[in-house]
Amino acid sequence: MIRCEATHAHAHGAPDATVTLDYDARMLRRKRLTTDAGEDFLVDLPATISLDEGAVFLLADGRQVEVRAAPEQVLEITGDLPRLAWHIGNRHTPCEVQPDRLLIREDHVLEAMLRQLGAHIHRVTAPFRPEGGAYGHGRTMGHDHGHSHDHGHHHDHPAEA
Structure with a gap:
């Protein structure tokens, strides 16, 4: 193989x-x-x-x-997107941000909270491509910003303050 x-x-x-x-x-x-x-x-x-x-x-x-x-089951969220995105981000939950909706993985606790905040939520099947970490790469989990993909290729990343 x-x-x-x-x-x-x-x-x-x-x-x-x-x-x-x-x-x-x-x-x-x-x-x-x-x-x-x-x-x-x-x-x-x-x-x-x-x-x-x-x-x-x-x-x-x-x-x-x-x-x-791959398409997968996600929650499509509409409503006051800046406010809803803030609450999702405050819980360090991966989120795909689009101009007219947010997508997150199914989570009944977050779903209940978002509905209480006035969100409209629908279950949909769609590719899930959440935003990367604060520096544009990696998953939104933990605080390790280290990574390596140096296979003869060099990329500049913003310096951390």
Whole structure:
């Protein structure tokens, strides 16, 4: 089975294949995956990472497999979006922010709180692509801003104050 020991934030040129993963599956270190065309490959990374839609697995043979976000059950929230987003963020809950709605994973406690705040909530099936951390990368959990994706590529990130 072909191995993958590195990833990158985006493809260089057209990707050779795609793999569709839900939010939970996009956080991994070592796992057997299957491309959308049915080819298996083994991901064996040095550390656990969170991949955004558009990231690629760099296979040992040079091919690139692009990550797509799978549709999953989420809560669609409408109403006073700035106020509702503040309350969601105050609970460190991953949230996808769109111009006319917010999307979060199903959570009955948050749902009850948001309804009490006047939110309109619908259960929908959609790809879940929440905002990254405060510095534009990673998941909104904990306070570790360290990451490594230096595979011959260098990226500048804002300095932390």
